Amino acid sequence: MKEKEIKNYMDKLHISREEAEELWLADNDYTENEEQAELNKKATAVKVDTGVEVVKKPRKPREVKVSDEKRELFDGIRNFLMENYNNVKVIRENKMILVQINDKLFDLNFVEKRPPKK
16 A cells, blocks of 8 residues: 555656655654645644534523422431531532531432333
């Protein structure tokens, strides 16, 4: 493959074998060609304006569905913790509770699992 491309460079560009080999090495990232690096730098600096505006559609708000069982469990545990411990914070309603006991912090994360698909 390499030899075929080098011969193609020699025929099409009318250059010597040595120049064709250097070109092949630069094209395949084995060496760095200063001229090619300069052109790449100029090309990346140019911003092409196609005139087309990309307009993102607004997402509809995500609806979080919380089951009655999860809400009941969350409220029961929260009430228990608030009665028995001093430093209890609800981080996200029906989702996460933070409890501090002495100098240790505990996160309680409530995740309801879906039934397995059949």
